[in-house]
Amino acid sequence: MTTAFASDPVSTIAPVPTPAVSPASADTNYPPAERAAVDASARGPVLFFFGNGLLWLMLATVLGLITSIQLAYPSFLADVPFLSYGRIWPAFTNTLCFGWGSLAGLGVTIWLLARLGRVRVKLPGVLITGAIFWQVGLTYGIIGILGGKTTGLEGLEIPTGSAILMMIGYGLIVVWALMLFSFRSQSTPFISVWYLVAALLWFPWSFALAHAARFLPNVTGVMQGLVAAWASQNFLSVWLTAIGLAAAYYLIPKVVNRPVHSYNLAAYGFWSFILFTGLTGAVRLSGGPIPAWVVTLSIAANILLLVQIVTVTTNLVLTMRGQYHMVYHSPTIRFTFFGAIAFTVASCLSLFASLRSVDRIVHFTQFQNAETQLIIYSFFSMVIFGAIYYILPRLVGCEWLSSTMITIHFWGAAYGGGLLVVVLLLSGLATGYALTDPAATVRQIIETSSVYLAGAILGWLLIAVGHLVFGLHFLLMLLRIGQPGGEPTLFSPIGEEAKH
């Protein structure tokens, strides 16, 4: 077993001196030839994860667009049972989270663990088999949801049978990824690795426990709801967030060619994240029929998370200090830094919305969808896009063909996603205030959101354009149609100081 992930012979013959302090800059201390060998070993599975993740993203885009049209025009596709809103909506959220989010996130995870651990991926077929199991389960699950077969638990709609297939696939992937971690040749793990290991370990337990809770004796009624809320909050706030932050902690220092500003801040951020995030789940049922202390605990955890928000933001922004011009040049930085800022905004918004005085207004409204949208799309997906722009040229051996296409993708994703979030926030506030007015009739409450619905459709259309262009660009890269390798494709040329 030890040979399966043995580190490169070069390092055993002439070990690179391990720095006394934790490595602030990630993987610059080993030769480019070895880096290329690590990249080559990861190529198959990482391309497979990215490619499949993108297909799920395309499906999610179509489904998201349909739901936004249905909210404005309730008759749209209403006569087709499997396309009615009540089925398209959960199909959309599950496709986005478990299709795009998980696969693209795992692709980034595998590449980062190999790169940062200075270890080659052996037997990549195991990872690909895992991804196939995951997707077969997910496909059955989505078909089930569209056919009306669902667990009825929000965030965990995929029927348990399909979920078991997904878990088998995930098991293969996580074992292989943790092997990369334990056979790494860099003894002190970089901060990104901490987040990745946390994500890998948290997800399966929380997902499996939430499904098990449906069948365990005596777990009835609101307990199932609480466990489902806890698990889906964990998925968003632990799993997606951890992978997004891991990628941001890697990419930003790497591209601006500076070490992470402070390793101590990074450590404080990580430990407060891992300690408090898992306690925030009950805010989803705030004011609901669960014991009040659980909600109070979750609100307190949300407030304590301020430590993480401040430390992570400070650290990433200070790492960028003096290099902000890179957002004009480097696609990777533009996407990743946008995502990092969106993380801060999303976290502050979630904290704000969890306070009882705010929650009583915005609960049950589109405001909560805006929070989710910010985390999944404006933060996580943008960082992952940035990561794909960085990683893909290193896997296929050529650079992105067109900076114009990257620009269109960015504007579509940033403006479309941003517009969607703003529209959902305003709509949520309007509905929320109407809901707190006892004299408002149901019709008046519904009307508050109607002016914003067109904005949501426009947002989705912009996102769709961005994704189409990105999908095409990705396909061209797979066909090796691009600029010759060596220099990254930039929006505009930069001075000598910041090349990477």
Next chain:
Amino acid sequence: MNRSNFLLCGIIGSFALSTFLLVLVPQMQLGGMQPQYNNEEGKITDIYPIENRGIVAAGRAVYVSEGCMYCHSQQIRDEQNGADIDRGWGVRRTVARDYLFDSPPLLGSSRIGPDLANVGSATWRNEPTDEDAMYKPAKRDAAWELLHLYDPRTIVKESNMPSYRYLFDKRPISGQRSVDALDVPVEDGWEIVPTSEAKELVGYLLSLDRSHPLKEVKSATPEVAAK
């Protein structure tokens, strides 16, 4: 201590803490809950809640498979948390015991439509109808619910709810017009009748009544609650 062991212990520890506080302790608190009942000299009366059986259970499954919970919540929050009770959506906040037999619980997280926690209660059934609507049934009864499912905008003019026409059959009248046929315009010789799913769903909706008094929660208007 080895740095990566420390990391792994920290991660597992944080997960254990989260599971303990948000799953295990609430489960210990709620797990043994029983329905509320009166014990009058060995005779058990007035049990609430009761299990979902028959048409209610079947209709509940339709509610889940059509995804009604993505637009309709089923939870009444107390006066400190919004205007649910003042608006008349319920006489008291809903508590864990209300959902004792609900698996999965259909709490809902979104109110794109109204809350349905008490849609089968007397208050809701007697609600005045929409003045501008095409049809103005006197009560929100089974006929109202069926018509509303078939085409919400005939009853609530600006409703944003999709029509569930696929829960109804359009068929030629053979002999007598069905007693179930909806009172909607349709070509001569044809009728619109609800499928069993539509009937079950309406049966479930009309069973939704969480106004029964419970000792752990104060009802807003005692005279209604004590009916």
